[in-house]
Amino acid sequence: MSKPTVDYSVYLVTDSGLNHPSRTLLQSVEDSILGGVTLVQLREKDLDTPAFIDLARKVHEITKKHNVPLLINDNIEVALAIDTEGAHVGQDDISCTEARRLLGPNKILGISTGTPEEAQKALADGADYIGIGTCFMTQTKSPKRTLGPIGVRAILEALPKDHPLKTVVIGGIKRDNTRRVVEHSAGRNGRILDGVAVVTGIVSASDAKAASQDLLREFRTGYENASNYLQGQVSKEKKKSIDEVLQSFPQLLTTLREKAPLTHHISNYVVMNDTANATLALGGSPIMAPSASEAQDLSKVVSSVVLNIGTLTESFVECMLEAGKHANAQSKPVILDPVGAGATSLREATAARILNHVHVDIIKGNAGEISTISKIVGCDSESIAMRGVDSLGSGFTNPAAVVQALAKREKCVVAMTGKIDYVSDGVRTVAIENGHEYQGRITGSGCMIASSIGSFAAISTDDHFAAAVAGILALNLAGEHAAARDDVRGPGTFRAAFIDEIANLKPEQVVKEARIKAIQL
Ligand code: 3NM
Ligand code: MG
Structure with missing residues (x-):
C-alpha cells in the first residue's frame, strides 16, 4: 500500500480527558469529521497499550468509514497493531528515524517541533509533516514558552519552500485565531501552514461538528488571504489612487461627524484626556475603558479599537489583548500605537505580545x-541597513521604504509620524508634509493622531490606508491652523487651540491645504 495523500487542513488531536461530557470520544471524532476534520490523531497519554489498542481500533473504524487518515500519538506499537495510516511523535518520544524504521516508508509520520533547528532535523529525518508549537497558551499542555504567529513564521522560513514536508500549527488554536495565525505566519519564502491541529477547540466544544466547520472555513480563508498577499495580488486595481484617497477625505470626515463612531481606547494616563477630547472634537465618540472584564461587551458596540501601550501595567495589557481579540472576532479595525516600544524590554515584549495575539490593522x-x-x-535587515542620519530627521535614510516593508510584512497599514509622515499599505506609499512643530512640543499629539486614525478607520472600513491618511491630515491641518492663531503664544495655548481647530476643520479646506505626495519605490 502506498502512502496516502493527506489533507492537513483541520487536524483533530483527541484527548479523552477534555472531551465534552455530552458525548463519547468516538462521537466527537465522527461529528468532527462530518464537520470537516481532514486528519485525526489519537492522543491518549494515560492508557496502557492494550486499552489504547482497543480504543484505536474503534476510532479507526470510524475514520476508515469516512476516508480520513488516523495517526497514533507516540505509541508505534499501537499504530502497527491496528495498521493505522501513521503516527505522531514528540521530541521526547522515540526518535523520528527510529519511528520511520519501525513504520516503514509508506506510513505518515509527524513530529512536534518548536524551533527552526528541530524543524530542519525533522525534515532530514524523514518526517512527512511537523507540528509547530506551542503557538498560544493552552490548558492541554503546560508549555515553557509560546511561539505566537511570529515564532511559527520563523520556523516556516527555515524550511525550503518546495520540499514536500508539510506543516501544521498547534497550541491554543481556536476559531477566532485560526485565520490570523495562518495569515500572519506565512513566510517570506512562500511557505504557508498546511493546517491547524486542534484539541480543545474541537473536543471541548459543545458542538464538535460546528466547531470543525468553523475551523475549516477560517483555515481556508486564512490560507487564501496568505497566498494572495504572498503573490502580491493585493489587487492594486481595486485600490483608490492617492488622489482618490485625498478626494475621499471630505466624505469621510462628513460621515464621521454624522455617525460619531464609538472607539474603544485603551490609552495611557498621561494623554487620556487629550485623546478623548481630540476624538470628540473630530466628531467621534471615545470610550476610555482600561478594564479587560468589559472588553468583550464593548467590542459589540464600538466601531474600532485603539491600543496605546503608553501605560504598561499588567491590567492595561490584559485589556488590550482582550479588546484586540474580540475586535478581531467581530472584524472591527484595531489600531496599535506602540508608545515607547524599544525604550525598555517590557515595552518591546508587550508590543510583540500584542502583535502575536491580535491582528492589528494599522x-x-x-x-x-x-x-x-x-x-x-523580522524586518530587521531592511530597517537596520537603512538607518542613518538624514535631513528628514526620521533616523532612516529611506523612511518610505521602511514603512512599506513593514506594511508588506505585517499585511497591515503602517503610519510613521515625524516632521514628515509616511503611510503605506505595502502597495501605496505616501509622504505627508503637513503639521506644525508645536505638535512636537505638547505631550500626546502622536497619541491623538492614533485616536484620529481610529475614528476614521471606523468609517473607512474597506480602506485602512485612506483612514490613516485622513487621520494624519486632519490633525496636522488642525495643528497648522492652531499655530497660526494670534492667541497662540506657546505650547500651552497651542494645546487648547489645537482641540478647537480639530473641531473647526472644513473638509474641503483640508483637501486644498494637504501636502501629500505618492512615493514610488
Ligand atoms: N502539542 P489545544 S501543544 C498536543 O506544542 C499538543 O507540540 C503541542 O491543545 C505542542 O488545541 C498541544 O487544546 C496541545 O490548545 C494543543
Ligand atoms: Mg505535541
Whole structure:
C-alpha cells in the first residue's frame, strides 16, 4: 500500500480527558469529521497499550468509514497493531528515524517541533509533516514558552519552500485565531501552514461538528488571504489612487461627524484626556475603558479599537489583548500605537505580545517605535541597513521604504509620524508634509493622531490606508491652523487651540491645504 495523500487542513488531536461530557470520544471524532476534520490523531497519554489498542481500533473504524487518515500519538506499537495510516511523535518520544524504521516508508509520520533547528532535523529525518508549537497558551499542555504567529513564521522560513514536508500549527488554536495565525505566519519564502491541529477547540466544544466547520472555513480563508498577499495580488486595481484617497477625505470626515463612531481606547494616563477630547472634537465618540472584564461587551458596540501601550501595567495589557481579540472576532479595525516600544524590554515584549495575539490593522508610531516593530517582526535587515542620519530627521535614510516593508510584512497599514509622515499599505506609499512643530512640543499629539486614525478607520472600513491618511491630515491641518492663531503664544495655548481647530476643520479646506505626495519605490 502506498502512502496516502493527506489533507492537513483541520487536524483533530483527541484527548479523552477534555472531551465534552455530552458525548463519547468516538462521537466527537465522527461529528468532527462530518464537520470537516481532514486528519485525526489519537492522543491518549494515560492508557496502557492494550486499552489504547482497543480504543484505536474503534476510532479507526470510524475514520476508515469516512476516508480520513488516523495517526497514533507516540505509541508505534499501537499504530502497527491496528495498521493505522501513521503516527505522531514528540521530541521526547522515540526518535523520528527510529519511528520511520519501525513504520516503514509508506506510513505518515509527524513530529512536534518548536524551533527552526528541530524543524530542519525533522525534515532530514524523514518526517512527512511537523507540528509547530506551542503557538498560544493552552490548558492541554503546560508549555515553557509560546511561539505566537511570529515564532511559527520563523520556523516556516527555515524550511525550503518546495520540499514536500508539510506543516501544521498547534497550541491554543481556536476559531477566532485560526485565520490570523495562518495569515500572519506565512513566510517570506512562500511557505504557508498546511493546517491547524486542534484539541480543545474541537473536543471541548459543545458542538464538535460546528466547531470543525468553523475551523475549516477560517483555515481556508486564512490560507487564501496568505497566498494572495504572498503573490502580491493585493489587487492594486481595486485600490483608490492617492488622489482618490485625498478626494475621499471630505466624505469621510462628513460621515464621521454624522455617525460619531464609538472607539474603544485603551490609552495611557498621561494623554487620556487629550485623546478623548481630540476624538470628540473630530466628531467621534471615545470610550476610555482600561478594564479587560468589559472588553468583550464593548467590542459589540464600538466601531474600532485603539491600543496605546503608553501605560504598561499588567491590567492595561490584559485589556488590550482582550479588546484586540474580540475586535478581531467581530472584524472591527484595531489600531496599535506602540508608545515607547524599544525604550525598555517590557515595552518591546508587550508590543510583540500584542502583535502575536491580535491582528492589528494599522500600526502608528514614530521612527523609533516603527524601527522596534520592524525588528520584532523580522524586518530587521531592511530597517537596520537603512538607518542613518538624514535631513528628514526620521533616523532612516529611506523612511518610505521602511514603512512599506513593514506594511508588506505585517499585511497591515503602517503610519510613521515625524516632521514628515509616511503611510503605506505595502502597495501605496505616501509622504505627508503637513503639521506644525508645536505638535512636537505638547505631550500626546502622536497619541491623538492614533485616536484620529481610529475614528476614521471606523468609517473607512474597506480602506485602512485612506483612514490613516485622513487621520494624519486632519490633525496636522488642525495643528497648522492652531499655530497660526494670534492667541497662540506657546505650547500651552497651542494645546487648547489645537482641540478647537480639530473641531473647526472644513473638509474641503483640508483637501486644498494637504501636502501629500505618492512615493514610488
Ligand atoms: N502539542 P489545544 S501543544 C498536543 O506544542 C499538543 O507540540 C503541542 O491543545 C505542542 O488545541 C498541544 O487544546 C496541545 O490548545 C494543543
Ligand atoms: Mg505535541
